[in-house]
Amino acid sequence: MSIEVEFITGNEHKFRELAAALKEAAGDAVRLRWRRQRYTEVQAGSLEEVVLHALEEVEGEAVLVEDAGLFVSALNGFPGVYSAYVHETIGSEGILRMLRGERDRRACMVSVLGLRLGEEVRLFRGEVQGRIAHRMRGEHGFGYDPVFIPAGCDATFAEAPELKAKLSHRKRAAEKLAEYLLSLQR
Ligand code: ITT
Numbered sequence: 001m002s003i004e005v006e007f008i009t010g011n012e013h014k015f016r017e018l019a020a021a022l023k024e025a026a027g028d029a030v031r032l033r034w035r036r037q038r039y040t041e042v043q044a045g046s047l048e049e050v051v052l053h054a055l056e057e058v059e060g061e062a063v064l065v066e067d068a069g070l071f072v073s074a075l076n077g078f079p080g081v082y083s084a085y086v087h088e089t090i091g092s093e094g095i096l097r098m099l100r101g102e103r104d105r106r107a108c109m110v111s112v113l114g115l116r117l118g119e120e121v122r123l124f125r126g127e128v129q130g131r132i133a134h135r136m137r138g139e140h141g142f143g144y145d146p147v148f149i150p151a152g153c154d155a156t157f158a159e160a161p162e163l164k165a166k167l168s169h170r171k172r173a174a175e176k177l178a179e180y181l182l183s184l185q186r
Contacts, residue, residue: 003181004031005115007064008054010038013142014066014170018113021171025178029185035060041067047081048123051114055121064177065114068169070144072132073106074099083144092136092147105131109148111169113177122180126172140164 007015015034022030042053050067058065069083075098079086086094099105106129113124129151136146138158145158150167157164165171 001185002029002031003062003185004033005062005064005117005181006033006035006060007066008035008037008039008058008060009066010036011142012036014068017165017168017170018066018174020165021168021174022178025175026182030178030181032064035063039065041084044081047110047112048114048125050081051112051123052121055114055116058116060116061118063116066111066170066173067114068109068111068143070095070148071108071110072099073108074102074104087143092144095132095144095147096135099132105133107132107148109144109169111173113173115177115180117184124173124176124180126169126174126176128167128169128172 007018009015019032022032039054039057041050044050047067047069051065054065069080071077071080072095109128111126115122131149133147133149133156137156138146140161141158141164146156148157150163153163155163
């Protein structure tokens with residue numbers, strides 16, 4: 001038996017990364033389909049609230065949405081829930097500018113996946129700690145990947161996609177999601 005889930009996102013990178021992570025964690029037991037659709041991202045205080053609101057808006061029997069963000073310690077967690085808007089406006093360069101001269105480069109990337117299966121709603125959170133590079137590095141990935149270096153590493157996610165596939169916030173959230181979906185099939 002396998003479960004088919006529709007991942008609703010306008011971002012193809014997110015779809016590819018999540019599909020690969022789920023495949024690794026659940027094999028053929030979970031099939032992820034991509035529904036390329038944008039939905040309203042409410043202005044809220046947490047990624048969880050954004051996801052819960054999105055799940056109220058989208059239709060479907062087995063649907064998944066994700067809200068992700070970059071939380072920079074020296075900026076008290078900014079851009080956080082505003083990550084998409086900040087990326088569209090000032091980009092990763094803007095984050096580098098705000099951190100110019102700052103020694104505390106710590107940051108965290110977070111993914112919150114929201115699943116609705118019939119009436120049941122579940123959230124799965126994944127985090128990866130790291131730091132902000134001093135300049136943009138690497139060609140792979142998307143979003144803030146060129147400036148994010150996971151803890152214990154020297155390369156940014158954009159320089160080392162294999163590293164991102166192994167330990168990203170999305171990978172960690174996907175493992176929790178896979179565990180839940182597999183538990184339904186036992
Ligand atoms: P949706 O259609 O799924 O909302 P999105 O690209 O708007 O796609 P988010 O709102 O979840 O995705 O992402 C917020 C911002 O964080 C956005 O600018 C992304 O590019 C960036 N981001 C998300 N995941 C990332 C990742 O794995 N690495 C680097 N940046 C990421």
